Amino acid sequence: xxxxxxxxxxxxxxxxxxxHPYPLLEELREAxxxxxxxxxxxxxxxxxxxETVLRSPRVSSNRLGxxxxxVPQQPNLMNLxxxxxxxxxxxxxxxxxxxxxERWRPRVQAIVRELLADxxxxxxxxxxxxxxxxxxxxxxxxxxxxxxxxEDHPVFEKWAHSIAFTIDPQLVPGELxxxxxxxxxxxxxxxxxxxxxxxxxxxxxxxxxxxxxxIAAEEEGDHLGERDLxxxxxxxxxxxxxxxxxxxLNGLLALLRRPDQLRLLRERPELAxxxxxxxxxxxxxxQMVTRIAREPFTLGxxxxxxxxxxxxxxxxxxxxPRQHHEADSFDxxxxxxxxxxxxxxxxxxxxxxxARMEGAVALDAFAQAFVEPRLDxxxxxxxxxxxxxxxxxxxxxFQDIRLDTLPAAGTAGESEVGHG
Ligand code: HEM
Numbered sequence: 001x002x003x004x005x006x007x008x009x010x011x012x013x014x015x016x017x018x019x020h021p022y023p024l025l026e027e028l029r030e031a032x033x034x035x036x037x038x039x040x041x042x043x044x045x046x047x048x049x050x051e052t053v054l055r056s057p058r059v060s061s062n063r064l065g066x067x068x069x070x071v072p073q074q075p076n077l078m079n080l081x082x083x084x085x086x087x088x089x090x091x092x093x094x095x096x097x098x099x100x101x102e103r104w105r106p107r108v109q110a111i112v113r114e115l116l117a118d119x120x121x122x123x124x125x126x127x128x129x130x131x132x133x134x135x136x137x138x139x140x141x142x143x144x145x146x147x148x149x150x151e152d153h154p155v156f157e158k159w160a161h162s163i164a165f166t167i168d169p170q171l172v173p174g175e176l177x178x179x180x181x182x183x184x185x186x187x188x189x190x191x192x193x194x195x196x197x198x199x200x201x202x203x204x205x206x207x208x209x210x211x212x213x214x215i216a217a218e219e220e221g222d223h224l225g226e227r228d229l230x231x232x233x234x235x236x237x238x239x240x241x242x243x244x245x246x247x248x249l250n251g252l253l254a255l256l257r258r259p260d261q262l263r264l265l266r267e268r269p270e271l272a273x274x275x276x277x278x279x280x281x282x283x284x285x286x287q288m289v290t291r292i293a294r295e296p297f298t299l300g301x302x303x304x305x306x307x308x309x310x311x312x313x314x315x316x317x318x319x320x321p322r323q324h325h326e327a328d329s330f331d332x333x334x335x336x337x338x339x340x341x342x343x344x345x346x347x348x349x350x351x352x353x354x355a356r357m358e359g360a361v362a363l364d365a366f367a368q369a370f371v372e373p374r375l376d377x378x379x380x381x382x383x384x385x386x387x388x389x390x391x392x393x394x395x396x397x398f399q400d401i402r403l404d405t406l407p408a409a410g411t412a413g414e415s416e417v418g419h420g
Contacts, residue, residue, distance in 0.1 A: 147209035246390030280341030
């Protein structure tokens with residue numbers, strides 16, 4: 001047995017792989033599909049195999065008690081199968097329609113402007129783009145969308161960070177520490193208490209926020225119950241926070257390492273959406289997802305047994321040369337996205353429209369406003385998460401910040417982001 005088949009997942013779980021996982025992901029993809037002997041997980045890395053599994057009725061997303069994640073899961077959208085999933089998704093999807101999300105664009109632009117104005121006002125010529133830009137943006141956006149007041153954002157950020165571990169797969173048995181588990185329990189309890197109160201308030205007095213949309217969502221007389229509402233709100237925070245921060249950070253990193261691409265984006269701001277698609281492909285913010293086999297089936301020439309967990313390496317699939325030309329190269333003009341950055345099939349990311357919009361606004365503003373930005377490579381450091389992977393420190397130096405290049409300050413506050 002080759003070392004890829006025996007130690008591949010353990011190496012992937014190792015923090016030493018976090019900054020440059022792609023050579024190992026390539027090895028795993030080319031050896032896949034195979035069963036990791038230590039964990040019993042079926043590793044799936046090729047683009048076509050990942051898509052087959054994501055769309056297959058032979059696999060389940062029900063990871064409750066399946067032991068594939070580091071922390072026990074909750075029965076939210078991500079962990080349900082049809083018909084429960086279909087029902088919940090239809091109701092929650094009403095709050096995430098493109099036209100509902102598009103109304104938030106001016107607010108997202110205004111938050112980006114505020115963050116850049118704060119950096120400029122500090123007078124510094126260097127900044128940590130994690131703490132001062134990429135993290136505060138999605139947490140402010142989703143908190144405002146859910147109607148969480150500003151003074152409560154810091155505690156939400158802390159809880160969301162703790163709870164991000166719940167998405168991580170358990171690649172090496174017994175990896176979990178009691179401290180992580182305690183933090184997750186504390187965050188879950190905190191969210192439940194907080195949202196129970198907020199939901200009661202919104203039921204009495206609806207506002208122009210996503211929480212009121214979720215409460216009002218109706219399909220043939222069916223509504224989201226209290227427990228589903230709370231679990232959906234928690235999921236939205238978890239699924240939409242670190243992922244979007246990593247999309248922005250992975251984008252900044254790729255652009256800073258390829259000054260020709262940064263120049264191109266500055267000269268042609270209409271490429272911002274394409275740049276986001278390329279980041280989702282080239283350095284996927286969600287590197288992998290998991291499934292459980294409901295029944296035995298064959299994938300390529302590999303037999304999958306009923307009950308076996310599967311690990312789909314989306315980040316490896318996105319660089320599969322069978323699908324993408326010069327797959328290891330970052331090119332914002334490639335125009336053949338076809339990536340699995342948001343997965344595929346019934347669990348395709350519910351927040352993709354919001355993530356794409358936030359990503360495009362942020363990357364565009366970065367390219368336009370920062371004069372001579374340079375990456376401080378020595379500062380770069382990654383969080384421990386293996387799936388929702390991204391930096392927790394990324395410093396840049398710059399000559400100036402030109403706020404005059406940004407769109408005029410947004411006018412759409414809550415009052416203008418209405419229902420309908
Ligand atoms: C760049 C940012 C994002 C990335 C890369 C991303 C990625 C993903 C992926 C890969 C899945 C599929 C999980 C699976 O199949 O097991 C997913 C599902 C989901 N995402 Fe995102 N996501 C992002 C942003 C967001 C945002 C902003 C929100 C909402 C505020 C969101 C909400 C969700 C929800 C609710 C699901 C579960 C959908 C379902 O199970 O039907 N995501 N996301």
